[in-house]
Amino acid sequence: MxxxxxxxxxxxxxxxxxxxxxxxPAFGEAPRTAPVEIPKPLVPFVPEQPIVSAGALRAGMRGYLLTVLRGTRPERLPLEVVDVVPQKGEVSRSILVRLLPSANNRVGGVAQGMSGSPVYIGGRLAGAVGSGWSFSDHNLALVTPIEDMCAVFSRPDRPARPLGRGPSPRGSGSVAPLSVAGLDGRSAERLAHVLGVAVEPTPAGASKALEVVPGRLSPGEAVAALLVWGDVEVGATGTVTATARDGRFLAFGHPFLERGAVNFPAARARIHETIPSQAFPFKLASPVSLVGTVTQDRAAGIGGRTDFFTPSxxxxxxxxxxxxxxxxxxxxxxxxxxxxxxxxxxxxxxxxxxxxxxxxxxxxxxxxxxxxxxxxxxxxxxxxxxxxxxxxxxxxxxxxxxxxxxxxxxxxxxxxxxxxxxxxxxxxEEPRVLFIEDVNVSSDAQPGDTLNVGVTLRPWRKRPVHKSFTLTVPKEASGTCELLVRGGGINSLPQLALEGGWKSIDSLDRMLTEVGAMDANNELVLELLCDPNVIKAAKDGPRSDDRRGGSSDLLPEEREFLSETKARRIREGTLRISRSDYFVDGMMKRLITVKGEDEGEQ
Structure with a gap:
């Protein structure tokens, strides 16, 4: 491994x-073994719409952006170029634009969800809305040039295999805030902590399971990139910027999660309303149907295809x-x-x-x-x-x-x-806990004897219960043996062979077997340990190389996987595991003196 x-x-x-x-898999399965992949030559993304480069733009030029404000049909918002702003990084410059007064500009400017809205100057595609500023003039926005967005497809896709806000620009140099439906605010905070990105709870979500509806996307159409969908939805909604004849599309004008080559579902979205806000206006959106796959998640935007659907x-x-x-x-x-x-x-x-x-x-x-x-x-x-x-x-x-x-x-x-x-x-809410209260066993035994072990267990605030077990003293045992009675989550049996480097996991079946062999909290475990080296290894881990004479000096536990050790010791009678519907808490030890027949007669 x-x-x-x-x-x-x-x-x-x-x-x-x-x-x-x-x-x-939502849409098919992968082959049993991954075939050798022959890299395909990269095909440049060529928008179906005529384009104009940022270098050809001048202050005062007028045009419009295309976006959905309500429903599914895009509308035009007039704007003018303020300036071209040089930048550092993958996006070398941005186009600063100002929205002009119009009947459609009813929320006071750019809103979250307009990211990717295509901007046309003189009838040519100049780029996509990429970011704006919180608590500012929302009519001002930065546009990501189309030439930078087309470069999203300059890197290879990854083939699908089944299986807070502040004064900085929103979406510029950072990932998109995720919206989550189906979880409350507290749960959304926990999800944000796990993912390490901003997560915003929303009441909107698909009213039923998303179905695959093949088709082409159009510039200005609302599109969602999804991470989770179903009874819970996690993703971000933006706008389609441009399409190519081969079914590929560009959107967002800024990263989704900036994870490079990806396989994320792309869904058509419906805008319920575009809502004004002093902090930042936003679109309330729901995914409608799966339409393709996001294959690129880069600084200048996301790119995808509508000719295949990723498994899930x-x-x-x-x-x-x-x-x-x-x-x-x-x-x-x-x-x-x-x-x-x-x-x-x-x-x-x-x-x-x-x-x-x-x-x-x-x-x-x-x-x-x-x-x-x-x-x-x-x-x-x-x-x-x-x-x-x-x-x-x-x-x-x-x-x-x-x-x-x-x-x-x-x-x-x-x-x-x-x-x-x-x-x-x-x-x-009830503490379903069994506490180990007492252990009774004879303090003397002979090799090969059967030990009768009585264990007293007390359920939380209830009368104690008594359980009886038997263990077998090894025939080669002598001296002092240690009886250990414990809950499965305490002093769990170690993987000495793995920890010491004498074994490795070399198959999925072996991995599953060893995960299944882990002690569980609902187990009452009785162990009879008679070899001092085994007792020490269980406490301290495997011995170092300078403390052993060679491979023949290995303990049995260092030659075996944990699953094999457990099976062997259960057969020998030195290990008993009793499962329950309770959390078993506590640990108790008893010492047993093992004497041979000659010793017993003296």
Whole structure:
């Protein structure tokens, strides 16, 4: 595995903190293995409309911009050129324009959502509205020259594989603020923190699932670039600047997220109204239908195509409120197939949905079932865990899932393609916690003996319960053995072979197996440790090379994956794992003296 994936595995498997997901291609699936790609020659973007360069413009020249103010039909707003402003960076200069008084200019100037609106001077396309200023004269705006926008397509696309505001110009040298529908303000703030960009909650959103409606886009038409869509929508709405005969289009006049070559869905949008504001006017918009794919996200704008549709990751949350009589709520959404962005989107959206549906945050217990179905996981993969927190159980419940999401999104194996992710959560304010209160076992034993272990567990503020287990003393044991009884999230069994560098993850199946082998919070674990080296390794990690004589000196746990160690020790009788519907808390130890028959007779 590459270094990045190894670090991700270390974060998940080696930590094994007790603290699922699914993809579904929206429009087809990738081949089982990625074919060798032959680079295609780049085709320059040539607008269907005649153009004029920024260098040919002079102060006082008049023209208009084309944009949708309400509904879906573009309208003209007259303007004049104020000056051409030199700039540093990929956009070498901007055109400063001023909107002129007109019947259509009813909100007092440029509004958020007009980004990308084509500007025509003397009947020729000069560029697109790129930015304006908050708390200023909104009739003034900077226009990104069309020649700079056409250069968006000077870099190759990435083939799709299934799978705050201030006085600075808005959209100039920064990404577009994202709008989010389907989450409340607090949840939008959490999503903004996860993504590291400004996120603005909006009441507008598609009234039903977005359907694919093939067709061409037109200059001045409202268009949305989406990251999440369905019961939750995250994206940004702008305007189409120019189109080419081959179906490509330019829009926005500034970056979306400035992520370079991308595969983000593009959707036609409807403008409900353009709303005046002293801070900055804005368009209230909703996506209408999927029309293509954004393939370039650059400083001068976004570019895309209407001749193909990117696959997507589907996700579902089934949330049951145990305190409301088992009230069940289901939310479905789709996420862009971006390996480096998808995990953060999933974390932010799931976290927000859980807060919104539960209508509270704070202490409580959540039972989480994660499931993956897809290519490479033909029989499906599932994991159950229980989480308790005294202050924010939603965050605690998603911490492990977020690590696993990242791990799956960044896994390097070509034969794996998750196509269905489902997260089922049952929540209650009640602390469903079992505390380990006492352990009873004989203090003496002989090699090969069966130990009867009694464990007293106390549910929170309820009468204790008693459980009985058996363990087997190894036949080669002598001296002192340590009996450890603990909750699965405490002193979890380590991946000594991975941590010490004696093993590596070399397949998706192995990765899934080892993720599934991690201890869970709802497990009561009984371990009988009789080898002093194993006890020390479990506490301190694998031994360094200067403390071993060679590979033959390796402990069994250093030759095996954790899943193999667990299976072996369960067969031997030195490990017992009992699963429950509670968060198991606490740890207790007992020492057992193992004597041979000769020692017992003395």
């Amino acid at each position: 590459n270094g990045l994936s190894i670090r991700r595995l270390a974060a998940v498997l080696l930590c094994a903190c007790a603290c699922s997901w699914a993809w579904s 990751v589907s996700a579902a949350l089934a949330f049951t409120d145990a305190d409301q009589g088992g009230l069940r709520t289901v939310r479905n959404f789709r996420v862009v197939p971006d390996a480096f962005l998808g995990g953060r989107l999933l974390q932010g959206v799931f976290s927000g949905l859980m807060d919104d549906i539960w209508r509270r945050r704070g202490q409580g217990t959540m039972t989480v079932n994660l499931r993956i179905d897809g290519r490479g996981v033909d029989r499906g993969w599932a994991r159950k865990n229980v989480f308790f927190s005294e202050d924010d159980v939603s965050s605690a419940a998603l911490r492990e899932a977020a690590r696993i999401w990242d791990l799956f999104l960044l896994q390097p194996f070509a034969d794996g393609m998750p196509i269905g992710f489902r997260l089922e959560v049952e929540a209650t």
